[in-house]
Amino acid sequence: MGIELLTVVLLVCVLASFALGAPVGLALGGIAMAIGYLTWGEGIFNLIPSTIDTTYFSFILLAIPLYIYMGQLLTRSGIGDAMFNASQLIIGRIRGSLAVSVIGVCSMIGAMVGIIGAGIMTSGSIALKPMLERGYDRRLALGVIMAGGGLGILIPPSVPMIMFASSTQNSVGRMFIAALIPALISVVSLALYVIISCKLKPSLAPMGTGDEANMTPRKKLLTLRDGVFSVLLIVAVLGSIISGIATPTESGAIGVIGALILAILFKRFKTSMFKAAGFETAILISVAMWIIFGATLFSNFHLMMGIQGMVASFTQDLGLPPIGVIIMMQLIMLLLGFIIDEFIIVLMCAPLFTPIAVSLGYDPIWFGILMILNIEIAVQTPPYGFALFYLKGIAPPGVTMGEIYKSVTPFICIKLAVLILCMLVPELVLWLPNKLMG
Amino acid sequence: MTTLLRGYCLAVEFIVRFLGRSVAWLVPVLSLVVASEVFARYVLNRPTVWAYDLSLFLFAYIAALGGAYAQQKQAHINVDILYLKVSERTRRLFDLVTYLLAMYFMLVLIKIGVEQLEQTIKFNYRRQSEWAPPMHHFWVMMISAGALMLLQLSAQWISNFYSLVTGNELIEQQESKE
């Protein structure tokens, strides 16, 4: 079977299994091993040990359990809520303000983690409940978590940026700095979107439930204190990265210890809370890792069969004008997001596409940032997107995939707009690194 | 027959739940191991040789062994757009098909796990680090994780099949159990 036909067959199988409501990770792994058996033979089963090596033995992915656990401890001890209660005391009179503070918190989490999964699952653990409890529109709340959590790879440090820079021999530092303005634009436009849509449709975000207004001064003071401490915890975790105490992965463990200390200090530590946080974390880790394992097995099989060759020849054979080639490459990456995960898109497309972009006279750093923006979108676009699956994992029971698809749509449009803006105005990406690094 | 099937399903459910909850206690241990490496390196200036591999092992144990329990709690992610629109009966039919695919995957995983375990024992495979901990327990764990998932899927498959054929639930109190 040729790679084109195989790709079609795989895609059909994936869509069919999705339609039947199969568990995503198990289905992807099963399809790869079944189609693999038919086209390759029993030998393809040997792809499993190597895939286990890159998934279960990935120190980068270790950030996922640590950050989820930190998030669970913060939420279940009530400290996470305190952060948002405090923000409501201060800016509660602006409609949608809670969602805006969630975006703020997500940006800080984005600055801690370097991968999408940890970003979304941490943000979701901490910030989803407060929004839903206050009667925020479910779709708005989910969309904000997804959009905010996805910032993890756009706000430095970012593992995909490091991978891009090394596989194309560009500066990591320059990439990190170049991402700052696009990240800022993303954060501001997400916040603006929330504020404007709440203004237009007040039912999306009810004003403070009154709790804050009716609080006794003592209660207000306590809420503020708890809020300040929980923000301090986030600052401490960030600080542990910046000051060189811990790597971004390890800093999750610092956050866990910090959350436990805060819970004990505030007399919120209960054995039941501790137990529940551990149980929930274990389930979420299993869910995330079985998807990652199955999906990586799937894309490894596709790569073994030569998808990278197909993509390479496809790009070269089109007689398009330079910007047309750039757009075409963006489209290919978006499409690859249907079936392949974030790291593999970078590993595969960075070395394939970047030399072409450079030969057309474009700046590789600019192209790299476009690629990161693109991947951020690709993992959030239905039907297949890691970010969507993570979000479903963290969402309360009863949230359907359809609802998740709908909730992310406006936010994807915003990110698409940022991507197009950066594509049309390269200075947004290049000005800052050129200014700072010459 | 019904009693036998019911017994099988309940037994599987019990084992999966017990192990799934047990590995959850490794979550705080994992955090402690990673944090202690930070302490050893930053405060004591003596990085350990073991924390790196140990944390990866713990991570793998939690993630792999918890999979069956997540399946029992229906926590694994699926795309439910069509799934939720169809009747209960159709949904069970869908599950029969997709669980077969998943069980096949688990059988492959177990087969490869056993082959790897044989090689690991024959050549005394270890991690490639300075600490070089042995790998045999990891493959035993992976085989168990695959087997647990297989058992859990088979129990759900049997109970779905039973109710499609007889029209009755195999295990009545399943819903109220949480």
Next chain:
Amino acid sequence: AEFNWRFANLYSRGTAFGEVYQDLADNIETMSNGRISVQMMYAGEGVSTNGIFGAVKSGLITMGAPFQPMHAGEMPAGIVEVGLPGGTDKPAELMDLFYEKGWGDILKDAYAEHGLVWLDPYIQPPVYILTKEPINSVEDFEGLKIRAPGAYGKFLRNLGASPVNLTWGEIYTSLSTGVIDGSIGSNLIDHRDGNHVEVAKYMYRLPLAGAQVLPVIVNQKAWNQLPDDLKAVVSAATAVHAKEQLTKSREWEAKAVADMQAKGMQWSPEPSDADKAAWKAAGANLWEDYAKEGPYSKKLVEVLKAESM
């Protein structure tokens, strides 16, 4: 083609080293008149770099160019093969070791045990240490946190440093924030590609191992299926490849140094004779350690010891 092979290497698509392996693949195709077709699998394209050894062993991949420290837990003799710290840097001496002094035969057996055919090895440039602060004498290593896995970590501990285990993707950030004070790289080209010079400027002049010797391996079953003339073709192509690696890697090493110097890399001051002696001593007792890892490791080290007497 009569035989369809997959060949996995350690480097990403588009890198200079990746091209050399591609040349080997192309050579096998041309020299066999297209009877063997070789599909190249670059790093991350289906098989992890850590998993190349296992993938060739299981037959998933027909041919592989793995890096021994990445599968040290599966075949410890590979660590001695690649070059223990303190080994020679002279290609002629190394080739003598492999082809005249018996290493080649020992390794053939060691790989055969795993169902692998060991073809002509090739030499790659040595491992260097990059640090944030200049190293003025060996004593400066005392207390430094340096990312160095496996045998290299043991060596640095002998010098008073604290070896740190870190995944490749976190080296840059960790150097930049100061989680670590330095890092080794597989070679100077690797340091350049990782952009580490942006965050740590000083390269120490003494390499950890004089030169590294890497194997090309083929799955035994796939090898046995080849008629003798094609076996000869593959062997000849790997011999050509070994030569190309030697000349090209020297060339690229020099270019990598120039690139890094343009970005501000500096060599730490020339080490004193005492420094060089301390360096050698730190490597010496590792031989004994590694000889204990297995029967083939022991045989390889015995040859080394006989040589150095």
